[in-house]
Amino acid sequence: MTQVRFRDVTFAYASDRRQSTGAAALADVDLGIEPGELVLVAGPSGCGKSTLLRCVNGLVPHSTGGRFRGEVLVGGKSTREHPPRDLAGTVGFVGQDPEAHFVVDNVEADIAFVLENLGTEPVRMRRRVEEVLDALDVTHLRDLSPARLSGGEQQRCALAAAFASGPAVLVLDEPTSQLDPQGAEDVLGALGRLNEVFGTTVVLSEHRLDRASPLADAVLLLEAGRVVSSGPPARVLPEYEGAPAVTRLGRMLGWDPPPLTVKAALRFARGEGDRVPALPKPPAEPPPPGPPVLHARGVGVRLGGGREVVQRVDLDLHEGEIVALLGRNGSGKTTLLRGLAGLVEPSAGRVETQRRVLYVPQNPNTLLSAHTVRAELEATLRLLGRSDPPAVEAWLAALDLDAIADRHPRTLSVGQRQRVAVAAVAVGATAAGPAAILLLDEPTRGMDAPSRRALVRAVRDHAAAGGTVVCATHDVELAANMAHRVVVLGQGEVVADGPAESTLAGSLFAPQVLRVLPPFLTPEQVETSLGARS
Amino acid sequence: MPSPPHALTLLVWALAAAATAQIAPNPVYAAVIVACAALLVRRRGARDAPGGTFRTLLALTAVFVGIRVLIAVLTVHGTGDAALSLPDIGLPGFLGGYTIGGTVEWPVVRQAVAEGVVVVAVVAVFAAFNTAASHYELIQVAPRAFHEPGLVLVVALAFVPSTIGAFREVRLADRARTGGTRVRRGRTLRHLVPVLETGMEKAMALAESMDSRGFGHGRAGGADTVAAWTSLVSLLALASALVALVGRAHSVAAALVACSVTLVIVAVVCVSRSHRRQRHRPTPVTRLDVALMGTAVAVPVSLALLGGMAGLDMRWHTAAQTWPRFDPVVAAVILGLAIPALVPAPTREPGAAT
Numbered sequence: 001m002t003q004v005r006f007r008d009v010t011f012a013y014a015s016d017r018r019q020s021t022g023a024a025a026l027a028d029v030d031l032g033i034e035p036g037e038l039v040l041v042a043g044p045s046g047c048g049k050s051t052l053l054r055c056v057n058g059l060v061p062h063s064t065g066g067r068f069r070g071e072v073l074v075g076g077k078s079t080r081e082h083p084p085r086d087l088a089g090t091v092g093f094v095g096q097d098p099e100a101h102f103v104v105d106n107v108e109a110d111i112a113f114v115l116e117n118l119g120t121e122p123v124r125m126r127r128r129v130e131e132v133l134d135a136l137d138v139t140h141l142r143d144l145s146p147a148r149l150s151g152g153e154q155q156r157c158a159l160a161a162a163f164a165s166g167p168a169v170l171v172l173d174e175p176t177s178q179l180d181p182q183g184a185e186d187v188l189g190a191l192g193r194l195n196e197v198f199g200t201t202v203v204l205s206e207h208r209l210d211r212a213s214p215l216a217d218a219v220l221l222l223e224a225g226r227v228v229s230s231g232p233p234a235r236v237l238p239e240y241e242g243a244p245a246v247t248r249l250g251r252m253l254g255w256d257p258p259p260l261t262v263k264a265a266l267r268f269a270r271g272e273g274d275r276v277p278a279l280p281k282p283p284a285e286p287p288p289p290g291p292p293v294l295h296a297r298g299v300g301v302r303l304g305g306g307r308e309v310v311q312r313v314d315l316d317l318h319e320g321e322i323v324a325l326l327g328r329n330g331s332g333k334t335t336l337l338r339g340l341a342g343l344v345e346p347s348a349g350r351v352e353t354q355r356r357v358l359y360v361p362q363n364p365n366t367l368l369s370a371h372t373v374r375a376e377l378e379a380t381l382r383l384l385g386r387s388d389p390p391a392v393e394a395w396l397a398a399l400d401l402d403a404i405a406d407r408h409p410r411t412l413s414v415g416q417r418q419r420v421a422v423a424a425v426a427v428g429a430t431a432a433g434p435a436a437i438l439l440l441d442e443p444t445r446g447m448d449a450p451s452r453r454a455l456v457r458a459v460r461d462h463a464a465a466g467g468t469v470v471c472a473t474h475d476v477e478l479a480a481n482m483a484h485r486v487v488v489l490g491q492g493e494v495v496a497d498g499p500a501e502s503t504l505a506g507s508l509f510a511p512q513v514l515r516v517l518p519p520f521l522t523p524e525q526v527e528t529s530l531g532a533r534s
Numbered sequence: 535m536p537s538p539p540h541a542l543t544l545l546v547w548a549l550a551a552a553a554t555a556q557i558a559p560n561p562v563y564a565a566v567i568v569a570c571a572a573l574l575v576r577r578r579g580a581r582d583a584p585g586g587t588f589r590t591l592l593a594l595t596a597v598f599v600g601i602r603v604l605i606a607v608l609t610v611h612g613t614g615d616a617a618l619s620l621p622d623i624g625l626p627g628f629l630g631g632y633t634i635g636g637t638v639e640w641p642v643v644r645q646a647v648a649e650g651v652v653v654v655a656v657v658a659v660f661a662a663f664n665t666a667a668s669h670y671e672l673i674q675v676a677p678r679a680f681h682e683p684g685l686v687l688v689v690a691l692a693f694v695p696s697t698i699g700a701f702r703e704v705r706l707a708d709r710a711r712t713g714g715t716r717v718r719r720g721r722t723l724r725h726l727v728p729v730l731e732t733g734m735e736k737a738m739a740l741a742e743s744m745d746s747r748g749f750g751h752g753r754a755g756g757a758d759t760v761a762a763w764t765s766l767v768s769l770l771a772l773a774s775a776l777v778a779l780v781g782r783a784h785s786v787a788a789a790l791v792a793c794s795v796t797l798v799i800v801a802v803v804c805v806s807r808s809h810r811r812q813r814h815r816p817t818p819v820t821r822l823d824v825a826l827m828g829t830a831v832a833v834p835v836s837l838a839l840l841g842g843m844a845g846l847d848m849r850w851h852t853a854a855q856t857w858p859r860f861d862p863v864v865a866a867v868i869l870g871l872a873i874p875a876l877v878p879a880p881t882r883e884p885g886a887a888t
Contacts, residue, residue: 059742088748100739103689103747104670112814117748122812129814161747342714343706359710365735366700366707369727379724383717410731425711436713 001076003169003201004033004056009070011051011060015411025051027225029070033203033218035168038195040212040233041205042242043222044448045415049173049205050096052222056171056203057091058084075168088114092162094172096414096446098154099146107149107157108133108142114165128164135198136160136190151329152183156190163194170194172204176211177414177446180328180474181509184211191215207415207448208475210244210512213237214261233260242449245477245512248523252530265516289484290319293468294340294357294437298349301332301339301492308347309335310492317353317437317468322459324479324500325472326507327489333472334362336489337439340470355437355468358429362441362472364421368409373401376409376424384428391430395423398458400451414446422455426462435467444475456482480504480511480521538578539874541671543823546830547574548663551871553834555655557841558848559648562860563868564655568592570871571655571662577875579665587695591661592654599650606646607638615640615855644852664691674816679761679805682750689740697733704728757808761801768797826874833870840864 012024025048033039041049054060058079061068072079075090084093092114095101104110111132115125133139136156146154155175162170172191176184192215194200206212213219219236221229229236237243238251238258246265250258259265294317301310310332317323325333338344340351341359361367370376377392396402399419404412409420422443429436440459444452459469459482473479479486479500486503488496496503501519504510513520520526538544555567575588608620609632622635669688676684704725709716744750775790840846840863850858 054742057746059746063738063742063745084742084745085748085751088746088751091746093742093746095739095742097739100736101743103685103740103744103749105668105692106670109670109814113749114747116812116814117751119752119812122814125812125814165748338706341710343710356713358713361703361707361710363703363707365732366703366728367711368731369724380711383712384715410735428712 001035002032002073003035003037003075004203005071005073006031006052006055007071007073009055009068009072011055011066011068013051013064013066024225025066026055029225029227031220031227031230033169033201035201036195036199037217038192038202038215039204039218039220040209040216041203041220041222042207042209042237042240044242045207045446045451046413047222048225049222050413051225052220053093053171053173053203053205055079056169057087057093058082059093085117088167089118089165090168092165092167092170094155094158094162094170094175096174096177098151098158098175101158101161102146102154105145105147107138107144107146107160110146110157111161111164113161118165120165128166132160132164135194136163150183151179152186155179155183155187159187159190159194163200167200169201169203172202174205174207174414174446176206176208178442181476183329184208184474188212188215207242207446209237209242210246210477213244213247234258245523246516249513249516249526252523252527262512262515265512269516289321290466292316293319293355293434294351294353296340296349296351299336299339299346299351300348301335301344302347303335303344308492310339310346310489313339313349313492313494315340315487315494315497317470319435319466319468320463321468321485322463322483323468323470324483324486325470325489326474326476326479326486327472329474331489332492333489334441335492337441337470337472340437341439353437355434356429357437357439358425359439360422360425360441360443362445364409364414364417367421367424368417371408372406373409373412373420373423374405376420377427380424380428388427388430391427394430395427395458398454398461399423400454415444415448415451418443418445418447419451419455422458426458429462429467435462435465437468437470438462440469440471440473442473443471444473444478452478476504476507476509476511477522480514481524538666538668539826540675540817540819540823541667541669542675542819543826543830543874544663544667545672546827547871547874548659550830550834551659552656554837554868554871555652555659557834557837558864558868559652560848560850560858561648561651562858563848563864564651566865566868567655567871568658570869570875571658573872574662574875575665579662587698588658588661588665590698591694592658595654595657599653602653603643603646603650607642608634610642610646611636611639617643640855641853644850648850648852648858664694668817671817674813675819677802677806679802685749689744693733693737696736697729700729700732701725704732755808757804761804761808764797764801764804768794768801771797822877826877829870829873833867836867836870837864840867 006029009026009029010024011026029052041052043049051060055072056074062083074087077087077090079087102110103113108129112125112129115128120128133142136159138156138160141149141153141157146157149157175187179187188211191202195202204212213233216233218231219233220227221236221240229239234257237247237260244260246262247258247260250265250268255268259268296313296315299310299313300308302308313336327333335344337359339346341357342351343359368376370379374392374396377395381388381392396405399422401419401423404416409417412420422440426438429438443455447455463469471482483500485498486500487494488503501521504521505514505518511521513522513526517526551567551570555564579588611633616637617640619637620635622633625632625634669691673681673684673688708724771790771794775787775794778787778790837848841848846861846864847859848864
């Protein structure tokens with residue numbers, strides 16, 4: 001029997017109907033997911049991925065309201081007749097922000113929460129909690145408060161809490177979007193185990209497909225609420241512009257079937273023999289930087305009177321330079337950016353600059369207060385005492401926000417909000433005088449491939465106009481694509497600082513293409529070289 | 535940080551400390567109570583957010599108390615002993631006919647301050663409880679009928695520190711937007727909208743999580759219906775008792791109150807017995823917890839005895855121009871509230887599921 005069945009499902013949020021956008025969040029979705037399958041849902045920002053996932057346990061429409069047509073059956077139960085609480089034993093659900101999902105301030109008690117609600121017998125409950133702690137490898141965290149855990153640990157604990165009732169289906173909405181590479185590996189590893197070892201059906205959405213796609217049995221590609229393609233990853237992903245870097249590389253070089261993993265790509269690369277070395281090499285060094293615009297010397301930042309989160313950081317930023325700031329969750333990236341922007345007082349050292357420093361926070365929700373996207377950009381200029389409609393339109397266009405310029409920012413997806421936040425701050429950088437230093441804190445969280453490309457383009461334009469950009473990110477592919485220079489933080493200290501290629505080459509988490517065809521960092525560089533050769 | 539005493543112990547401590555503040559409404563003793571609460575947060579406040587939710591709540595309360603004192607001195611007149619005189623405005627009759635301004639009188643200032651510090655002490659005590667106690671631990675020992683409403687309350691309480699944290703982030707983002715320039719115009723709205731909207735989104739996410747994890751699972755049974763009707767009759771009995779009190783029928787009122795209490799107990803027992811909810815390893819109340827509860831309760835009881843039997847006056851008599859009185863015996867008794875912060879924490883192994 002099919003585990004999850006969507007029968008001609010169409011859904012529109014009440015807010016969409018009120019705003020007369022006319023677009024349904026889901027349209028004519030008809031699909032089946034077999035028991036034990038791991039299905040990856042992909043597609044551009046705002047295409048309906050989260051809505052589709054929320055349909056599986058009935059959060060849509062029971063929690064959201066709106067107009068729902070069709071039927072979703074889970075294990076033969078219709079979500080129309082069974083609200084989410086009645087499906088808690090059948091479907092486990094984990095959202096994008098694990099911290100917002102913890103009900104109890106203790107990991108073990110939070111895992112037991114669903115079992116208590118379902119009235120599980122005490123002896124079974126005790127055994128089940130122990131087994132789940134072991135299965136997700138979180139036993140050592142059982143007595144801690146979720147607030148004290150790293151992002152990866154929080155996500156694994158949220159997964160444990162969802163898995164505790166022994167659901168037949170697990171649904172996860174972008175579970176790795178906020179995690180560093182190691183945290184993401186841990187979560188996806190745990191998820192793979194639950195699928196492989198316990199036969200749990202898994203439905204997850206992701207933008208970063210490089211890690212998730214090798215696990216998937218099938219991929220569902222959504223666009224504007226419709227399933228435009230579905231099937232095995234090797235068939236569906238090569239046609240998708242957000243495919244992993246090695247898949248895009250394989251498609252470019254005519255590898256068939258295009259690889260999904262570095263391992264598979266290496267097999268092809270070995271077979272390329274004489275072809276790949278013939279490619280002209282990309283420039284080994286970035287263009288020489290302009291004059292220095294910011295000096296940080298011996299900077300330390302202590303938060304809340306506690307330990308130093310950033311220690312002894314020496315950093316020079318130059319005109320026209322794009323710097324990627326890498327490091328695991330909690331390594332001090334955000335605090336360093338805030339220190340450079342003058343938003344927190346350094347406890348040691350000094351930061352000197354003659355330029356304006358603008359900081360785009362990690363969480364776009366802290367910034368968005370206007371009623372439309374356009375008004376959000378205008379608000380920044382108003383705060384700076386200026387009115388500059390051409391600058392507003394230019395930034396809307398640069399980040400592909402024209403189509404949603406009149407929508408309320410809070411009705412947008414996470415990735416779209418990120419772009420709005422970047423535009424809302426960056427529009428202030430177009431003031432008269434020398435171009436500002438732009439600090440971006442995890443700007444690509446939840447962003448799809450076209451949005452990331454738009455961001456990279458906008459960042460390059462700003463740098464080309466004499467600005468400077470520092471981008472804190474977990475995304476090494478983004479760093480490889482955009483940065484002239486990479487700075488790696490560990491425990492608040494700079495542990496590596498140098499040109500992107502050489503710094504990333506020495507990393508365990510090097511970009512995929514670099515691992516397959518060194519010294520190329522990105523498929524785009526290979527494409528350029530191929531073009532130059534031909 | 536050592537683990538705090540059981541949440542039930544801390545609740546009893548908080549109630550005892552609040553009672554102490556009421557029995558000894560004197561700024562000096564209130565300061566001792568606040569110090570005990572601060573010590574508890576420092577030693578056991580495992581959930582005090584970075585930056586200090588406790589301190590933020592105290593600061594907010596101090597601001598409100600300041601406003602209250604200001605309103606009192608500007609609107610209460612006629613006690614004599616004027617400190618200074620301000621221009622006055624008379625409000626029209628439909629607004630109460632108050633005079634705002636005029637003479638500022640010392641007894642009014644002292645009385646408003648005396649009442650304000652008691653409020654600060656009580657808030658400090660419950661803020662300390664909020665940072666040190668595990669609310670879920672408290673729910674685990676409560677009658678099962680209170681589990682779901684208790685959990686809703688706990689979740690609501692958890693929003694206090696997260697909202698304070700969100701406010702800080704929003705303020706920082708607002709400065710970041712302008713390259714560090716502070717723009718005061720329209721700032722309240724710019725800060726308030728993201729905080730409220732983010733709070734609502736978080737509340738929605740949490741509600742979805744609770745719903746997805748079976749909260750409120752199962753349909754109401756016969757016992758729930760009985761409990762609902764019993765509770766309704768209990769409320770009617772209580773309302774009737776109030777009417778009887780107004781009519782000075784004291785014995786009827788007492789009988790109605792007794793009836794109301796009995797019906798509430800019946801409702802709680804009915805719901806608790808019918809509830810399918812099981813509990814995973816509730817933390818046991820140890821002997822040390824019982825001893826700590828006893829010590830905490832002993833503080834207001836001792837003060838009441840000292841006041842009643844020994845005739846010790848713990849109030850600040852604000853009508854006369856005197857400083858608040860300080861009695862070392864009373865202060866020593868109040869310091870008993872610091873004991874939960876000072877004793878070594880017990881080793882606590884959760885029990886079996888129940």
